[in-house]
Amino acid sequence: MPPLRHPLINSRYPHLLHGGDYNPDQWPLRPDILAEDIRLMKQAGCNTLSVGIFAWATLEPEEGRFEFEWLDRTMDDLAKAGLHAILATPSGARPHWMAQKYPEVLSVEPNRTRRLFGLRHNHCPTSPVYREKCAQINSLLAERYGKHPALLVWHVSNEYSSGYCHCPLCQEAFRDWLRRRHGTLEALNQAWWTTFWSHTYTDWSQIESPAPHGEHFLHALNLDWRRFATDQTVDFMKNEIAPLRAHSPEIPVTTNLMGFFYDLNPWKLAPELDVISWDSYPDWGAPQGDVAVGFRTAFAHDLNRSLKGGRPFMLMESTPSVVNWRDVAKLKRPGMHLLSSLQAVAHGADTVQYFQWRKSRGASEKFHGAVVDHVGHEHTRVFKDVAEVGGVLAKLDAVAGSGVPAEIALVFDWENRWALDDAQGPRKSKGYEDACHAHYHAFWKRGLPVDVLHMDGDFSSYRLVVAPMLYLVRPGVAERLEAFVEAGGTLVVTYWSGIVDANDLCFLGGFPGPLRRLLGIWAEEIDALHDGETNRVLPSAGNRLGLARHYEARELCDLIHAESAGVLATYGQDFYAGRPALTENRFGKGRAYYVAARLDANFHEDFTGALATELGLRSALPGTLPEGLSVQIRSDGTHDFLFLMNFLPHENTVDLGTETLEDLLGGGALRGPLTLPGFGCRVLRRLSTS
Numbered sequence: 232m233p234p235l236r237h238p239l240i241n242s243r244y245p246h247l248l249h250g251g252d253y254n255p256d257q258w259p260l261r262p263d264i265l266a267e268d269i270r271l272m273k274q275a276g277c278n279t280l281s282v283g284i285f286a287w288a289t290l291e292p293e294e295g296r297f298e299f300e301w302l303d304r305t306m307d308d309l310a311k312a313g314l315h316a317i318l319a320t321p322s323g324a325r326p327h328w329m330a331q332k333y334p335e336v337l338s339v340e341p342n343r344t345r346r347l348f349g350l351r352h353n354h355c356p357t358s359p360v361y362r363e364k365c366a367q368i369n370s371l372l373a374e375r376y377g378k379h380p381a382l383l384v385w386h387v388s389n390e391y392s393s394g395y396c397h398c399p400l401c402q403e404a405f406r407d408w409l410r411r412r413h414g415t416l417e418a419l420n421q422a423w424w425t426t427f428w429s430h431t432y433t434d435w436s437q438i439e440s441p442a443p444h445g446e447h448f449l450h451a452l453n454l455d456w457r458r459f460a461t462d463q464t465v466d467f468m469k470n471e472i473a474p475l476r477a478h479s480p481e482i483p484v485t486t487n488l489m490g491f492f493y494d495l496n497p498w499k500l501a502p503e504l505d506v507i508s509w510d511s512y513p514d515w516g517a518p519q520g521d522v523a524v525g526f527r528t529a530f531a532h533d534l535n536r537s538l539k540g541g542r543p544f545m546l547m548e549s550t551p552s553v554v555n556w557r558d559v560a561k562l563k564r565p566g567m568h569l570l571s572s573l574q575a576v577a578h579g580a581d582t583v584q585y586f587q588w589r590k591s592r593g594a595s596e597k598f599h600g601a602v603v604d605h606v607g608h609e610h611t612r613v614f615k616d617v618a619e620v621g622g623v624l625a626k627l628d629a630v631a632g633s634g635v636p637a638e639i640a641l642v643f644d645w646e647n648r649w650a651l652d653d654a655q656g657p658r659k660s661k662g663y664e665d666a667c668h669a670h671y672h673a674f675w676k677r678g679l680p681v682d683v684l685h686m687d688g689d690f691s692s693y694r695l696v697v698a699p700m701l702y703l704v705r706p707g708v709a710e711r712l713e714a715f716v717e718a719g720g721t722l723v724v725t726y727w728s729g730i731v732d733a734n735d736l737c738f739l740g741g742f743p744g745p746l747r748r749l750l751g752i753w754a755e756e757i758d759a760l761h762d763g764e765t766n767r768v769l770p771s772a773g774n775r776l777g778l779a780r781h782y783e784a785r786e787l788c789d790l791i792h793a794e795s796a797g798v799l800a801t802y803g804q805d806f807y808a809g810r811p812a813l814t815e816n817r818f819g820k821g822r823a824y825y826v827a828a829r830l831d832a833n834f835h836e837d838f839t840g841a842l843a844t845e846l847g848l849r850s851a852l853p854g855t856l857p858e859g860l861s862v863q864i865r866s867d868g869t870h871d872f873l874f875l876m877n878f879l880p881h882e883n884t885v886d887l888g889t890e891t892l893e894d895l896l897g898g899g900a901l902r903g904p905l906t907l908p909g910f911g912c913r914v915l916r917r918l919s920t921s
């Protein structure tokens with residue numbers, strides 16, 4: 232279990248933060264609107280606004296001429312009103328003059344075409360000019376505002392995502408990076424298996440990033456390119472952060488991440504940041520239903536909390552109503568705004584921030600949800616929803632800085648994801664996220680808190696570690712998993728694990744490679760099923776976990792041999808009927824399970840239930856939870872805060888049991904059955920059981 236008491240986002244402000252992206256730079260001609268903004272912020276219960284995110288053209292209208300008066304006014308006005316600022320560095324987009332004078336700041340596409348000026352998040356991360364310009368503007372901002380009473384947090388850039396520039400500068404940087412990683416060209420050729428199709432490199436200059444009209448089937452190249460893109464982004468970010476830390480070491484630094492965004496490995500960015508923040512845009516109201524959207528969103532919140540060892544994170548962006556970039560911009564139903572905001576807090580957020588404070592009048596986001604609509608006043612449904620959240624957060628000061636007592640770690644690893652998806656076979660769509668969701672959903676339904684780790688994470692403080700589809704295994708991982716199980720931990724690994732090493736080279740001598748001894752099995756072959764095809768998995772009579780139902784297998788079925796492991800279930804059909812489908816290996820004081828096939832929700836329910844009982848895992852609330860109701864727990868070690876959240880559009884009743892719980896929002900004490908309205912939520916407090 233990670234620690235339960237953490238530093239506040241900024242120790243000067245012992246409250247949950249509430250606010251959003253604020254763009255006074257869009258309204259220079261409307262001082263009346265700017266004055267009104269401050270009044271409305273107070274009215275909405277907002278306390279912290281994010282300023283300057285895309286303001287470079289306003290800050291530096293021509294090269295070397297800086298205009299800070301508007302930002303001085305904004306910061307002073309916020310401070311005067313008792314409000315705070317999250318101040319951004321502007322590198323998420325740059326002024327026209329810069330791209331015109333220094334085209335190298337614009338990134339180059341995989342087809343080797345340099346982008347024209349436009350959009351955002353598309354700079355070259357290597358360009359010395361861009362790095363210098365960023366360092367300069369960041370220094371000026373930090374010098375001027377680093378000690379400003381309004382400033383709480385530095386917001387570096389916006390949604391870094393542009394690490395994949397294919398310009399000549401980036402190609403050179405990539406080659407240098409490869410020299411550092413592989414040492415010699417011989418070693419690189421060996422690691423990348425370049426004798427295949429006669430692709431042996433004989434000079435470093437022959438190495439090019441993956442291209443649609445060039446090399447893109449050399450999977451180890453693709454993997455190293457992705458690693459490089461993350462590292463180059465981290466390097467770019469460090470260049471941005473240095474002047475901020477130099478001028479204002481006491482102000483925490485964050486950058487807004489994007490949940491499970493594919494292209495950058497957030498575990499590499501996290502150590503450089505003081506606080507994690509992320510932008511969450513779930514598709515509430517989507518046809519798959521809000522329960523499905525709810526548990527997936529929960530998983531992403533848990534990832535963000537786990538990125539810094541359980542330290543509370545910032546929900547940096549969310550929408551107060553619609554998201555305009557989806558196919559269908561559905562309104563949040565009544566209740567959903569409070570529910571989705573509190574869901575973030577339940578999983579460890581100490582802030583609820585929005586994109587955006589006031590709707591822009593023109594350009595592409597003029598129909599995106601905002602606290603203040605084009606009508607300009609507070610008498611809107613959305614404004615009232617936001618004000619309600621403001622009121623609720625103000626009652627939850629005690630939650631700030633508390634942690635989540637997770638006894639379970641679920642491994643979700645970016646390099647594994649990239650390598651797995653890129654491989655040809657055994658199926659085009661591998662379903663890594665789905666595989667993780669299936670395990671996560673079973674925990675969510677039982678109110679069992681979960682941390683999300685990468686494979687290099689520290690497993691030692693958990694009771695149960697689940698590593699679905701651990702296809703790529705980096706050096707040291709198997710040894711650490713062995714140590715974890717040997718010391719009494721329980722490990723679950725699934726089909727298609729232990730297949731390649733960190734260079735994407737297959738393990739020789741039998742899968743699951745370095746995990747074979749720990750799992751006590753040999754995976755000889757894997758069968759891929761067409762969509763709609765199924766097999767059956769039948770629990771063995773008298774199996775120790777008490778599994779009793781028949782389960783359905785889909786998509787991937789490993790054909791394994793139990794070596795030292797015992798068999799808990801077998802396949803029911805096809806030529807491999809009778810072969811093991813679920814095994815258990817005793818290893819030291821612990822056990823390691825192998826789930827050989829992609830199994831249905833009934834399996835996950837029964838298997839998770841059996842493990843939870845056997846290990847005595849503590850769920851947030853004892854007893855069975857009704858469908859669609861999530862209970863999450865935060866704790867500071869003295870008190871537990873229980874968040875009860877109904878993701879169904881109709882009433883749902885949960886049994887609180889005999890214990891008396893304090894209702895932090897409504898006041899009073901509660902026990903026994905409690906009925907929540909559709910999309911209803913409650914926050915309760917009890918003496919800690921963690």
Ligand code: GAL
Nearest residue numbers: 389390510512548554586599
């Ligand atoms: C985010 C971005 C914001 C805004 C928002 C709209 O990804 O950081 O600037 O574009 O999406 O949903």
Ligand code: ZN
Nearest residue numbers: 355396398401
């Ligand atoms: Zn570049």
